[in-house]
Amino acid sequence: MNYRILLEQVQNHVEQLFKTPDASNLLYHNLTHTQKVVEATTQIANHYALNDHDFFIVITAAWFHDIGYLHTTAGHEEIGADEAAALLTRLDVSDSIIEKIKHCILATKLPQHPTNLLEEIICDADLFHFGTDDFTENNKRMRKEARLLYHKDFTKEEWRNKTIELLKAHNYFTEYCRNRLNAKKLENMERLLNQQYKTAMKNNDEEQAKPDITGISENNKSKNEKRPDRGIETMFRVASSNHQKLSDMADNKSHILITVNSIIISVVVSLLLRKLDENNHLTIPAILLLLVSLATIVLSILATRPNISNGTFTQQELNNKTTNLLFFGNFFKMSLDSYKEGMLQMMGDRDFLYGSLIKDIYAQGVVLGRKYKLLRAAYNIFMFGLIVSVVAFIIAATIDS
Template sequence: MNYVQLLEDVKNEMIRFFHTHENPELVYHNLSHTQAVVASAAQIARHYKLDDRDFFVVCAAAWFHDAGYYISGATEHERRGAELATAFLQQQAVDEFVISDVRNCIMATCMPQHPATLLEKIVADADLYHLGTDRFIELNKKMRKEAEWRKGEKIGKSEWRQGTLKLLESHLYHTDYVRDLLEQGKRANIQLLKEKESDTPAPLMITTEQGPVPETPVVKKVKIERPERGIETMFRISSNNHQRLSDMADNKANIMITTTSIILSVLLSVLLRKLEDNPHLIIPTVLLLTVCVTTLVFSILATRPALPEGRFTPQDISDKKVNLLFFGNFFRMSYEEYNKGMQQMMNDRDFLYGSLTRDVYSQGVVLGRKYRLLRKGYNVFMFGIIISVLAFMIAVVFFS
């Protein structure tokens, strides 16, 4: 079964579902949240190197896990989401064992969570991934607004914070990967909520003719300095994205190298031998050879590595001009020299972030070169193949 295409069908079906059942009052459990859960599930799944079948299971479960909110509300929405997933996948003739795994993964998001298998743990962690991120406060406000709509009355900030604190303190991430990645962020969010709660003053009492009544306090907002996790996350995501784009470029180049190599092999081994008897095919053959060789050259140039000098000087370290995070700048240096430079970089915040910035920039420059060469290669191949085929057709029809 083509699980890649099947997952695309699930995606299109759920996007259509959310647009059809759109409810502006569901400000949290909506398409945006579902897409974020799918992205988190895919990220965790890639870390654990799941095969196509299991990758489909966790992503399909993530797409359907909150669909039940749009059928008849929050109560048992997981069960209704599982029923929707079962009905759709059965229409696609998906194996019952796969459907069962998708259904179990959706049910694993029920609170409190008790996932059993790795796939269930991945979906459960993806559903509450935001608890350890910088977006937690923003999303928590949306959850409160949605809860007030369902309840039909206002929920006090202190009451909501206490309930949220109880959730965070009792919650555990189930996969080692997410635990290592987000546990520290979750603790920071817990601390932030506690500080906000401690900053809420008790109501002041004023005396009136009717007796003491509470005075509405003026609460001074305290700006809490956030850790620099956002900057570090930005660099990590940027670097990962660039690496993924680089891998994609290499794959595209490999496809073109393989394709043109096969065509060249056929031309050199079969067609060239028959040109003496078919002189009218000489020009189309030479044209096709030129196209394939040019495409091959561009594809090889796109993947050919550029190797820098591999050395840096103490002056480069002092001027903070060298990127010690790229092997091309130090592979000819001794370990002692490299370690000394790294220690100096780690002790200097500006040097460290400057190196990270330079590293991301350098990756972008390399990617730009790769994709420019690939685009030229693909253009040459696309237009060249068309012209070559036309040339062969003209030669055969008019000159054979």
């Protein structure tokens, strides 16, 4: 099935429908709005890396979700779902796909109740503008359209109150939209609340003048409070940078020990061991010095020797959020597509993302602890061993003389 060609046919069909005279009263629920919902759907779908099958479902639903407004306002979702089914049947699209598209369209009916990711995507895309700078202009168009469709002149205050209640009750379903849009959405609502407050003060209505945001969805508030901020990002960045610097310092110290002791071993082997026949009294100090240098080198190498994981992760680990995709050892054997899908899933889930950062910093700390423990042991062996070796040389030379 060529989904690209099918989407082109769907787009052409919907665009032609919106060119009919019935669309003249649609100042908001028109082709422009539909195109913006398609753009938002595409953006969210790309974030979640949907496959071609699911991408076709949500984009088709986006094109048809408001087509019912050409006939009526009440039950327009059902009409849109039926029109989508009629076209797709003519295009020989399977019944299973058609049913999923219909469910996505019906899920946009207020109050929204999506049951899966595809339905969540189309629901969030439909009200994407709640969390954008276009909200105020779109809200004005909706009011003008409502006047024409319902033949009722809503005052500014009436419409503002209805909009505030709608924003309070609404919440985005996808993690992507919550993180991206909630802050601006609350900003838009606060602007309306301030306008409501000013109007109430003019009318000397003290009760109405109290801005009330208690009705805001707790889900919205909590998600907004959890939004990443500069302090958290700075904390992770500084911690990771400090760990990297400490790791580099440990590696440099290890390299110094390896270099110094390699020179000592070379000198002892090349010069001293050849003359042990003539200087038997230096045998024990020489062997002691070689053992000290060898032990120091071994510990220094162990401190810098990397540990490699199996290089793969499973879908179950992704779903359980137990893998750390920020560490190369967990993915270097995976394909690019699998890793990309996993990263997109992680970036769309705040808890998964920050959990991975925490695991990454913790893992760096564990590695640093092991490095510095081995490095300290290497320095202790080198320091005390060198002292003992020198004393041994002095004693041997004294006894011989």
